[in-house]
Amino acid sequence: MSTPGRGLHGHVLDTLGPAITAGEYPPGSVLRTDELAQRFDVSRSVMREAVRVLESMHLVESRRRVGVTVQPKTAWNVYDPQVIRWRLEGADRPHQLRSLTVLRSAIEPVAAGLAAKHATAEQCAELTECALGMVANSRGHQLEGYLIHDMAFHRVILTASGNEMFARLGDVVAEVLAGRTHHEVMFEDPDPAAVTLHVQVAEAVREGDAARAEELTREITVGALQELDILAP
Amino acid sequence: MSTPGRGLHGHVLDTLGPAITAGEYPPGSVLRTDELAQRFDVSRSVMREAVRVLESMHLVESRRRVGVTVQPKTAWNVYDPQVIRWRLEGADRPHQLRSLTVLRSAIEPVAAGLAAKHATAEQCAELTECALGMVANSRGHQLEGYLIHDMAFHRVILTASGNEMFARLGDVVAEVLAGRTHHEVMFEDPDPAAVTLHVQVAEAVREGDAARAEELTREITVGALQELDILAP
């Protein structure tokens, strides 16, 4: 999924990025470019390029005569897909998963409402196809097949919304869904009610019923929140 | 607001970034590092660092024997605050503003609902203070004073939600609000109804009434959508 091995600096990032986002270096920690270059056995130029990238994510800040200081979490570019991936891989995973699920619960219903207005015929067809695929894989422990169609379904919704900001969350949502199936233990077949909801969302979008698409999607995301015990009693 | 002059590579970014996000180089255009270094009168090392940053934003991709190719808009990290700023400065401004306003309409109501549950006493006080500041500056063309309190209000809401992803949108929302006052012509005093809504949101949060806070905030964002003529007739 990621793009490993795009040069030496990429390898450095794949090590340093996860380490920082996992909190291995507490905020305020000071690293030195030369020392890091030695540690990773790369030249300073390569190390500097890696530091620049981390700096653009606001994971670190580089200051003369001081060094490379690790930034507090509040400064991080938490929407950077690379940062999200690193955090999902590491110790911060549960917390990150909750944040993203709350984000989904805000975005996806609105996106579905917009999709009902803007989706092309092709996108509607794709959506229906995904929903049918989910139904077909909803019983008998075919979790992998179910997941593929689930991810595609949500990606189409987000894309069809016509909003570039929503569309860009397709990868993130896919990763959250994948995580639920792969990491979080999912013994049983998916909730039949959820499957039905997806089919109904596809219907609503096809019929251009924005309000219904939004409300149904809200129910889906509420389910996702409940799975993580995020809800008011 | 931005951080200019963090070295030569920063200057290069301040020129190349806006140029690319403004669409001056069509997707697929190929640049060469050496040529760029000459054009900006910097060394190749500096140029390479700049390219690495642009690459981490997925604005360009660097490939051996080919060069630095400009990526299509769909690949960009549209949530990167730097990218957002560049686009707001350039020709893409109207489009970017609409995207962000739609995003706000999805996020802020949910954030307000969460804020009603999680806001500390201090945050509630701050919120009320902001709302009062808005009222005090709502008449007599005190647009600047109004803006400051408006920005602070929304930032507190997003922070008080307790969700880091929401909190990180504080800067973006502030920039959208500032843009409305500074760039888009805002002749008249703000809509009195909007001012009242803000006061009521502060009330609802203080009382812990999540549903009401969410609904009232939704009304605020609907108003913002209407200002940009984004709505179904």
Added chain:
DNA sequence: TGTGACGAATAAGTCTGACTTTTTATGGCT
């Protein structure tokens, strides 16, 4: 005793030039 200025130490920043590696294009061959 406190304060300010000067200077030394330090780590990032910059530049240059040589070399390596990968990928594409070319051109000759079957």
Added chain:
DNA sequence: AGCCATAAAAAGTCAGACTTATTCGTCACA
């Protein structure tokens, strides 16, 4: 026409020397 060897092009990497900004310690002076 298809294929393989070769050359060329551009990014990638490295090493070393030099520059510059910032911080910290010291010492003189008030």
